[in-house]
Amino acid sequence: MYVAVKGGERAIERSWDLLSSNRRGDEAVAELSVDQIREQLGLAVARVMTEGSVYDEELAALAIKQAAGDLVEAIFLLRAYRTTLPRFGYTVPLDTEAMLTERRISAAFKDIPGGQMLGGTYDYTQRLLDFSLLAEGGPRAVNTSTANHSAAQQEAMPRVLALLDKEGLIEQEKQHADAPEPGDLSREPLMFPVARPVRLQNLARADEGFLLAVGYATQRGYANSHPFAGEIRYGEVAVELELEELGFAVEIGDIDITECQMINQFAGSGDVPPTFTQGYGLAFGHSERKAMAMALVDRALRAQELGETVSSPTQDAEFVLYHSDNVEASGFVQHLKLPHYVDFQSELELLRRLRAGIEKEAQREHEADAQQQAHEAQPEPSEENAA
Amino acid sequence: MNARIEESAMAEGYNFAYLDEQTKRMIRRALLKAVAVPGHQVPFASREMPLPYGWGTGGLQVTSAIIGRSDTLKVIDQGSDETTNAVNIRRFFARTAGVATTTRTVEASIIQTRHRIPETPLTEAQILVYQVPMPEPLFRLEPRVSESRKLHALADYGLINVKYYEDIVQHGSIATTYDYPVLVNDRYLTSPSPIPKFDNPKMHMNPALQLFGAGRERRIYAIPPYTKVRSLDFEDHPFTIQQWDHECALCGSRDSFLDEMIVDDAGARMFVCSDSDYCQERRAAQEDA
Amino acid sequence: MNFSTPALPLLTGRGLTKRYDGRGGCVDVDIDIYPGEVLCIVGESGSGKSTLLNALALRTPVNDGTLHYRSVEHELLDLFALPMPRRRMLARTDWGFVHQNARDGLRHGVSAGANIGEPLMANGARHYGRLRETASDWMNQVELDATRIDELPSAFSGGMQQRLQIARNLVTKPRLVFMDEPTAGLDVSVQARLLDLLRTLTAKLHLAALIVTHDIGVARLLAHRLMVMKDGRVVESGLTDQVLDDPQHPYTQTLVASVLPV
Amino acid sequence: MLPDKLSSNLHGADAAGIDLATLTPGFNDTVHDSQGVFRALLDALSRPGKIVSIDAVLPDLDQDGSTAAAHVPMAAFAALLALADYSTPVLLQHEHRGLSDALRFHTGAPLTHDHAQAVFAYLHDAESMPLLDAFSLGDPETPENAAMLFIRVDSLTDGTPMTWRGPGIRDSHAVRINGVPDSFWHERALLASQFPCGIDCYFVHGGSVIGLPRTTRVEVV
Secondary structure (H helix, E strand, O other): OOOOOOOHHHHHHHHHHHHHHHHHOOOOOOOOOHHHHHHHOHHHHHHHHHHHOOOOHHHHHHHHHHOOOOHHHHHHHHHHHHOOOOOOOOEOOOOHHHOEEEEEEOOOOOOOOOOOEOOOOOOOOOOOOOHHHHOOOOOOOOOHHHHOHHHOEOOOOOOHHHHHHHOOOEOOOOOOOOOOOOOOOOOOOOOOOOOHHHHHHHHHOOOHHHHHHHHHHHHOOOOOOOOEEEEEEEEEEEEEEEEOOOOEEEEEEEEEEEEEEEEEEEEOOOOOOOEEEEEEEEEEOOOHHHHHHHHHHHHHHOOOOOOOOOOOHHHOHHHHHHOOOHHHHHHHHHHHHOOOHHHHHHHHHHHHHHHHHHHHHHHHHHHHHHHHHHHHHOOOHHHHHHO | OOEOOOHHHOOOOOEOOEOOHHHHHHHHHHHHHHHHOOOOOEEOOOOOEOEOOOOOHHHHHHHHHHOOOOOEEEEEEOOEOOOHHHHHHHHHHHHHHOOEEOOOHHHOOEEEEEOOOOOOOOOOOOEEEEEOOOOOOOOOOOOOHHHHHHHHHOOOOHHHHHHHHHHHHHHOOOOOOEOOOEEEOOOEEEOOOOOEHHHHHHHOOOOOEEEEEEOOOOEEEEEOOOOOEEEOOEOOEOOOOOOOOOOOOOOOOOOOOEEEEEOOOOOOEEEEEOOHHHHHHHHHHHHHO | OOOOOOOOOOEEEEEEEEOOOOOOOEEEEEEEEOOOOEEEEEOOOOOOHHHHHHHHOOOOOOOEEEEEEEOOOOOEEEOOOOOHHHHHHHHHHOEEEEOOOHHHHOOOOOOHHHHHHHHHHHOOOOOHHHHHHHHHHHHHHOOOOHHHOOOOHHHOOHHHHHHHHHHHHHOOOOOEEEEEOOOOOOOHHHHHHHHHHHHHHHHHOOOEEEEEEOOHHHHHHHOOEEEEEEOOEEEEEEEHHHHHHOOOOHHHHHHHHOOOOO | OOOHHHHOOHHHHHOOOOOHHHOOOOOOOHHHHHHHHHHHHHHHHHOOOOOEEOOOOOOOEOOOOOOHHHOEOHHHHHHHHHHOOOOOOEEEOOOOHHHHHHHHHHHOOOEOOOHHHOOEEEEOOHHHOOOHHHOOEEEOOEEEEEOEEEEEOOEOOOOOOEEEEOOOOOOOEEEOOEOOOHHHHHHHHHHHHHOOOOOEEEEEEOOEEEEEOOOOEEEEO
């Protein structure tokens, strides 16, 4: 007797319980606090904020805890929450030159005004597992309190790329007066062809893994951008909002960001003298790999506007921008789990019909051959009688 | 500074020079075949190292496979022993192999380098190990490795000449200034690694053995000593190297590669030898004189 | 069209068979091409003529048959046994291959001069000035304006790109050129001038050419000898005038009859 | 000397046990000895014609009580110990129990009779050496897959003089190897046109080697 599959609700509730118990893990182990995540998993928080496109360290930490460390799930939680937030307006463009920098390096020059500032980085740690961290409450490696913001420098740090501009060697990212307001990707859907400001918004919230792969490809010949890390800076920047009633901008807070400017292959033709070109990347928190990959992809996507031949997918805006968002990608890839038995049924039926048809055809041919042979095997009736 | 690290300071629990013997044997066989077919990229099973891909893992694995207790190691990046990556790699070998290290080119038996060839001429007793990001000289014109391999197999190098012909059409001269491909032993087109073209002539008929390690791309190749290395050019657009109209602010040299440093906001510049050891030696000599 | 066939053929194919799964391909074709001779293979689309051309030019492997080529040193080479490097060398020096549309036969990222000069550079030419002279000389030979030597192929019209492709293939003075529908897709006036050019060049350079076309008019204008193909087989072959004026095979007759007077 | 035919059934019959009692010891310091041997081999192949001594400490490899002729030069044994492993089939021209047991035990290298499979080959008797092109020559895309031969010779210093040129040699190098048949040089010259395919060899005598990569041009004076 066929029992229809019911009990969906019970199954879902049961799975919630399972989920929360899996997330909690062994009760004997102290529960992970949101503060611990925010303080000690800051780089994960930075990624979730960047791709979740909400700058709130606590919410991002909460999302990570709730998602049991699955960052793509956490990003999704933050994006969904973001929808509930009203839009006050647009801030004044961030002045990243006035950044309180904690780290600032350039690969293009041995030394730069304001100095190369190594700051805290994994770059020169030798990737040997440090087993001392296994011990709970291990020795405090270094007096970390001094290592955070207080070590940041306020001293003027002019942009390396501005120095190149003094000799007119690099195209400048100056906004010309009549430039239209940049679109807002969270309000209007992506419509091609896409202006660079909107492309940058897409790349800013794009999945870091995807950007990394596409950026890597541009270095291996799938675009031809000869990148140099012109400048990478990480630090604190003030956020200001212009309030109509006051008529001037008010600082509403500070955020940590990482900014990367790549110096790329020079472009120029007969009449226009060749200059270096730029790729730009920006991300919340200390997200250097993201900012660098973004700058590589940004430059690759500018191939068309710089008159370069578009020869690879990394330069194809539709390919890159339509597939960069991991909330979309994760959703659509995993939607295949949803029941499809109605469609599958129709495919099944078609397949059976086709196979049946072929079998019938083969059967018919077989009979025809059999008749043919039977006909040839018979001796000519006339001769036999005559013999 | 010739620091000998005592045995105890070496990281305990790690193989001599980090790699296990099995991996060393595999790399050593690849090195011998690389020497036998100068300029040909020999694939090898490159291992992850405690250094990111693209930061010198190929050079690290080659040095690790050839280095012995009696060797003296020098490591430079952009020509200087003091750059952070050079310091990092030198310390790595001090910890895992306990070998003597030096910053003086003349004292080193093995020199691992990124982006420069030392100004001081090398001898037959030395081995130069290059860190190589992109071993395939044709990658910008033909990114697919399956295709570029065929071009090498057949010495079918029309493609790169077309690029240089076109450079001359567009820019009046060949527009490659670093990683300038060379023809080794009149047969293999080879990437010298991203050294400035200024250094290319030093590769020709060099008394020292030159080994190239590309970790991320998993290739090893070699230029044996006293081997013909010719930079690609046209007869009427011959290969030329950069001449400076400045001299080194510290040692006055005019024939070494100079780094340009921006000293103030107004963009004032200063030029200094990129090879710190060479500059140091010249200054020491000038003081004695 | 008088042409005394010299004793030894340049290229000899016997029993050449190439089957794709169920459709197209060519079956059991015998063929000889003599130095300086222009041989046209005529057939409708799907007749297997392009398959045969690509098989002869060693661009697609065959299922069966033999192919021999007489090198400039009068050495008879078994092409199917020739190691890859020798085959590639042959393709770069002795042979040319003109594609139906120029897009497949040109390098679009570089100038016309670079396109024409590339085969010479691949064979070791190292003098920029002389390369340019040769390239502009060849642009004149194919009736292109040599002052446009530095323009990209995309700046040239379809017919002009085809001339560029022809120049790129003839610059190394090959002994045998394969042409896949060289004038197809061009409007009639451009076609006529291009055919005229091909005729003068093949004669002047004493060039053996194997031309595949569906157009009887092209065959009549260019070819010394003709082969008619249908469903992968050679149904008729012989001197051009004989075949066209007195076709024996019914298929050839319909083919000839269906042609509008050129 | 066992003629080729007889030794061909070597592999199957006694592959089973390695007689530990008579097993010849390998390097006493594998890590550093292997490194030293390798550097000597690298130097020899980088500078063809140069006589390079291998100063690893290895016992003599004698077959039980047989004449000196059966004695495998230390340089060949050291080189195979340093380079061979499970992934490199080794071919011995003549059956040599001591050497094959030592190689199988210390390096795990499989022994083979198929010349085309051999990554390394020890040729004890240069006069009756197999044809060069019986070995793998590599192919144009992977010339590194060619075999490497260790050829025992009577002397590295008092043979008829030859002039070597090519990579690794500033201009030319006078080389006096004794005990290599003319047929070897003739066969090798024929392979030159197939570069990058070819064969790389070491001539071994006692504790010394001379390297001969495929790029070296040999002029028999």
